Amino acid sequence: MLNDADLAALAITLKLATVTTLILLLLGTPFAWWMARTRWRYKFMLEAVVALPLVLPPTVLGFYLLVALGPEGPVGGLMERLGGEPLAFTFTGLVIGSVLYSMPFVVQPLQGAFASIGQRPLEVAATLRASPLDRFFTVAAPLARSGFLTAAVLGFAHTVGEFGVVLMIGGNIPGQTQVLSIAIYDHVEMLEYGHAHWLSGGLLIASFLMLMTVYALNRRFSLVRP
Amino acid sequence: MSIEIRFRIERDDFVLDVDMEIPATGITAVFGPSGCGKTTLLRAIAGLEPCREGYLRVGEMLWQEGLHFVPPHKRPLGYVFQEASLFAHLNVRRNLEYGVKRVPVSERKVSMKRAIELLGIGSLLDHSADQLSGGERQRVAIARALAVSPGILLMDEPLASLDQARKQEILPYLESLHDELDIPVIYVSHSPDEVARLADHLVLLEDGHVRDSGPIGEMLTRLDLPLAYGNDAEALIEAVVAEHDDEYDLTLLDFSGGRFTVTHHDLPVGHPVRVRVTARDVSLTLEHQSGTSILNIFPATIEEITPAGNAQMMVKLICGDVPMLARVTRKSASVLDLKPGKLVYAQAKSVALLS
Structure with a gap:
């Protein structure tokens, strides 16, 4: 069934997806809020940047991240000079890559949900004495709850499913940066189809269950726009 | 304030x-x-x-x-x-x-x-x-x-x-x-x-x-504003309930130009009310008519008179101290020689209580 390396990969995958989703919700919420409401004329450029991971081969993103985070790269080099280690081939590096890679899956549903609320409920709240922050937490957030659910599940599921970026930047170190999708690849390469079946089947069912939950809880669910 | x-x-x-x-x-x-x-x-x-x-x-x-x-x-x-x-x-x-x-x-x-x-x-x-x-x-x-x-x-x-x-x-x-x-x-x-x-x-x-x-x-009722020229041009008059006529089931309302008679409204005496008199329901006579079914007849002074379309004139009256509007034909205005300052009787065919 599952060997120790598989279990370690499972643990790392879950940890990575959880951390990534939390970071994306934390950073993505104010960003999506701003994107949904700003009338800045160059907003479309930012929207294109956010959507890039949807169309880029993950290896492209992974390659640039590897360059940037490695010891010779600007970020990795800075880390080294600050007495740390380069981020390539570390769990932190994986988190950075995953945050970028899964960003559209969190930002877009949030932005869509905020935009669909419209200006009116917030104006009503303002005339009922609610300050801007108060309005966000008591009106916008509850009205956008389906967006938050969608964002969280898609962000998590998509991070679990990534392959190219983590392979490039994580380096497939068992127990440190080896995630499930890469573990499956390794098993197949070594013709261990039984292991590959267990892991693949598990991921398939888990992904299906997550998406089904979203669709069931939220009939108005709209899938990510490319 | x-x-x-x-x-x-x-x-x-x-x-x-x-x-x-x-x-x-x-x-x-x-x-x-x-x-x-x-x-x-x-x-x-x-x-x-x-x-x-x-x-x-x-x-x-x-x-x-x-x-x-x-x-x-x-x-x-x-x-x-x-x-x-x-x-x-x-x-x-x-x-x-x-x-x-x-x-x-x-x-x-x-x-x-x-x-x-x-x-x-x-x-x-x-x-x-x-x-x-x-x-x-x-x-x-x-x-x-x-x-x-x-x-x-x-x-x-x-x-x-x-x-x-x-x-x-x-x-x-x-x-x-x-x-x-x-x-x-x-x-x-x-x-x-x-x-x-x-x-x-x-x-x-x-x-x-x-x-x-x-x-x-x-x-x-200002004749220099468009409000007085719509089909529903009207005057609003503040009045108070004066008494009820139980025999005929009517309510009498006092205002500064006289007393309105309207169908019975269940309001206490002294209650303030707002009365609407539409310009097209007001006709003018030079003498107080006696043989008429109209109950609401008030003496008034013409303050201003302006054309309203080709065939009609809008007449602004002062009745007591409140303004009222009457829409008459240009022909009537000419026959009756209506002009500012003239004393007339305003006959309101219908009077509506608004509150």
């Missing part, structure tokens, strides 16, 4: 440029056709419409002047939007509580209970917004705005999205607000009927500018 408003707001295809002072009591109707800037004006008063050039003082509260700008949530106002805009994630009770909770206890003058009573929504409290009819939703929205004990109530065509039956359902509640609460109201409307029933003061807005403003009775 007054409300002083000066705004200049430029949009791509539209300029709102107003400078006016209105009383800080009663209901002031901002009246004008669609697109004349009524809603923009109301939103600017609430602070919802970005407006760099402006001055706004409500009673003693200075809300905007130069760089001084009080944000909407710090203005003690109530706002009723055209659509009820209830919070979809809260039930009726929580919608009402949303504003109340954010008002310091010491500033709560209108209790939630009172607001619920005034709008008759006691049985709806546990419903969610989507279980309510359009009229009920709007009543909840009005109660919600009232429950924050506003220093001024801003209403943006609160009845416009409702059908005639729902309007008739809500109008009595609005009238009772007027009678029972001492909160100044700015009421935006393009419905002459709502304005006639509710307003004390009228601001006539045209193309982003204030054409004129004044007490409703004066404004409606």
